[in-house]
Amino acid sequence: MFPRPIEKADPASRAAYQIALPLALIIWLLPLIGIAVTSFRPASDLASGNYFGVPSQFAIWNYVDVFQQSPMGRYIWNSFRITVPAVIGAVALSCLTGFALSTYRFRGNLVIFFIFVAGNFVPFQILMVPVRDLTLKLGLYDTATGLVLFHVAFQTGFCTLFMRNFIRALPYELLESARVEGVSEFRIFWYIVLPLMRPAIAALAVLIFTFVWNDYFWALVLTQGASTQPVTAGLYTLNGQWVSSWQLVSAGAIVAAMPPVIMFFLMQRHFIAGLTLGATKG
Amino acid sequence: MLLILLTVYPILNLIGMSVSTIGFQAAREVWSFTPARNFQDLIDDDIFRTALWNTLVFAVVAVTIEIVLGLTLAILVASVSRFKGLVRTVLIVPILMPPVAIGSMWKLMYSLDFGVLNQIVTSFGLQPVNWLGSTLLALFSIIIVDVWHWTPFVFLILFAAVEGLPKEVIEAARIDGARNRELVFKIIIPLMKPALAVAVLFRIILAFKVFDEVFLLTSGGPGTSTEVVSLHLYKVFFEQNQMGYGALLSLAIIAATIAFLWVGQRAASAVGAR
Numbered sequence: 001m002f003p004r005p006i007e008k009a010d011p012a013s014r015a016a017y018q019i020a021l022p023l024a025l026i027i028w029l030l031p032l033i034g035i036a037v038t039s040f041r042p043a044s045d046l047a048s049g050n051y052f053g054v055p056s057q058f059a060i061w062n063y064v065d066v067f068q069q070s071p072m073g074r075y076i077w078n079s080f081r082i083t084v085p086a087v088i089g090a091v092a093l094s095c096l097t098g099f100a101l102s103t104y105r106f107r108g109n110l111v112i113f114f115i116f117v118a119g120n121f122v123p124f125q126i127l128m129v130p131v132r133d134l135t136l137k138l139g140l141y142d143t144a145t146g147l148v149l150f151h152v153a154f155q156t157g158f159c160t161l162f163m164r165n166f167i168r169a170l171p172y173e174l175l176e177s178a179r180v181e182g183v184s185e186f187r188i189f190w191y192i193v194l195p196l197m198r199p200a201i202a203a204l205a206v207l208i209f210t211f212v213w214n215d216y217f218w219a220l221v222l223t224q225g226a227s228t229q230p231v232t233a234g235l236y237t238l239n240g241q242w243v244s245s246w247q248l249v250s251a252g253a254i255v256a257a258m259p260p261v262i263m264f265f266l267m268q269r270h271f272i273a274g275l276t277l278g279a280t281k282g
Numbered sequence: 283m284l285l286i287l288l289t290v291y292p293i294l295n296l297i298g299m300s301v302s303t304i305g306f307q308a309a310r311e312v313w314s315f316t317p318a319r320n321f322q323d324l325i326d327d328d329i330f331r332t333a334l335w336n337t338l339v340f341a342v343v344a345v346t347i348e349i350v351l352g353l354t355l356a357i358l359v360a361s362v363s364r365f366k367g368l369v370r371t372v373l374i375v376p377i378l379m380p381p382v383a384i385g386s387m388w389k390l391m392y393s394l395d396f397g398v399l400n401q402i403v404t405s406f407g408l409q410p411v412n413w414l415g416s417t418l419l420a421l422f423s424i425i426i427v428d429v430w431h432w433t434p435f436v437f438l439i440l441f442a443a444v445e446g447l448p449k450e451v452i453e454a455a456r457i458d459g460a461r462n463r464e465l466v467f468k469i470i471i472p473l474m475k476p477a478l479a480v481a482v483l484f485r486i487i488l489a490f491k492v493f494d495e496v497f498l499l500t501s502g503g504p505g506t507s508t509e510v511v512s513l514h515l516y517k518v519f520f521e522q523n524q525m526g527y528g529a530l531l532s533l534a535i536i537a538a539t540i541a542f543l544w545v546g547q548r549a550a551s552a553v554g555a556r
Contacts, residue, residue, distance in 0.1 A: 021362070021369070025373075029372060029375070030398065031384075031388060031391050031430065032387065034390055035383075035386065038390060128515070128532070129299070129519060129525065130295055210377075214379070214380040214381060216380065232380050235382045236382050239382075239385075246390060249386050250386065252386075253382070253383035253386040254383070256380050256382060256383050257378070257379050257383045260380070261375070261378050261379075
């Protein structure tokens with residue numbers, strides 16, 4: 001069996017392993033640890049040059065300051081307002097498209113499928129201008145609706161690929177026997193396929209939540225101002241204002257990163273399943 | 283039909299723009315047909331050439347490091363038996379971070395006066411290093427950030443592949459007396475080719491689109507030393523408002539990306555055929 005379990009290695013390399021592993025993990029997390037510590041550092045520490053040592057006080061009020069001195073609450077709300085509908089939209093649509101493309105044989109099935117897949121590989125450079133033009137013409141520029149629509153459109157390609165492959169792996173006889181019983185197609189989808197798709201839906205939802213929440217580019221291109229900007233774009237504006245207030249910049253970054261991280265820990269297993277399934281089965 | 287309309291129209295529109303100069307008069311777009319001028323602009327655009335080169339260096343170096351590191355980690359972590367879940371979780375955390383947060387994080391790390399990295403460097407009695415402000419180092423510093431951000435993704439894909447390797451084959455090789463190194467290079471890596479191909483493809487495509495990290499850390503500077511194509515395009519469109527030329531530029535970038543992928547694939551299959 002390879003890799004050979006570490007217990008069976010000789011003592012010297014086992015000891016080396018036991019030291020190297022935690023050390024490597026700490027180095028790996030160093031940027032995160034750094035920003036977390038800085039976010040609890042009082043401003044006076046930074047002013048007196050204590051950038052690196054133990055904070056003199058545990059400055060939890062930095063977080064209060066972030067919310068009071070900036071529209072951070074608003075930004076977070078905008079992010080949810082954009083991310084949640086986009087996730088629901090993309091996942092719901094791709095359940096339907098995935099079902100149709102995996103269970104029905106019709107002319108153009110493969111062509112449509114390839115259009116969905118190819119969409120993933122279109123460089124965003126080609127989309128930037130037409131998309132912005134379109135939002136301006138439709139009056140959706142600088143609205144949450146505009147961002148939601150485009151996120152749904154961009155993510156549905158990947159989601160469809162994922163869902164189609166998942167539904168394909170389901171036992172087809174199940175559908176057949178339901179059809180023989182005379183169950184309508186929509187009821188088959190709703191009562192048989194959908195319950196079986198639950199793990200895939202969960203995995204995809206976590207994945208898309210992270211993608212959309214972390215998106216910065218489209219937020220930059222399609223919105224301006226605190227009334228619609230999500231937290232990623234908002235944080236960038238704030239970083240410009242808080243040039244030397246590292247404790248606020250750090251606390252803001254932590255706040256912005258919280259939702260996807262919490263989402264990940266709540267649904268860790270689904271997330272990993274989703275990422276590997278989507279990537280290796282394509 | 284609708285699909286064709288939705289995909290073909292923007293492309294035709296873009297091609298139309300690429301041979302025009304678009305100005306604004308009385309809040310209306312005015313298009314004039316100037317293909318020669320746009321192409322001349324493209325030929326004269328030194329920044330574009332620099333950006334193309336930087337993107338190429340960035341993509342090749344970053345993806346190579348990520349694949350090697352990701353594969354090593356995947357094999358190593360698969361052989362840990364205790365705390366495997368914990369180790370995996372810790373390694374994955376960077377993909378969850380919003381790029382904006384990653385930007386602040388690494389700016390803090392790289393800071394000339396008080397960054398952690400320079401604290402370490404000066405504690406050895408060396409001069410502080412200007413990580414993001416020196417033309418030699420800036421691109422390299424951004425590659426490090428990208429490696430930190432994206433190795434977890436490669437790791438996850440390859441880790442799933444390592445865990446799914448057929449045990450009998452490996453057992454048989456071991457009984458036949460294969461050493462660890464032979465196992466890795468002659469058996470494990472060849473068996474993992476499909477997963478490696480997926481990881482490389484995804485990462486190359488994303489690396490060519492790199493925007494966030496560069497925009498947030500250096501905005502292409504100092505000078506043009508970290509200018510990448512997507513950033514240059516963004517500037518042409520949104521800061522200089524050159525819509526027509528920008529459209530031509532985006533077509534040139536797509537052509538370059540396709541050419542690179544094609545050459546890369548030819549090279550890969552040539553190596554594979556040997």
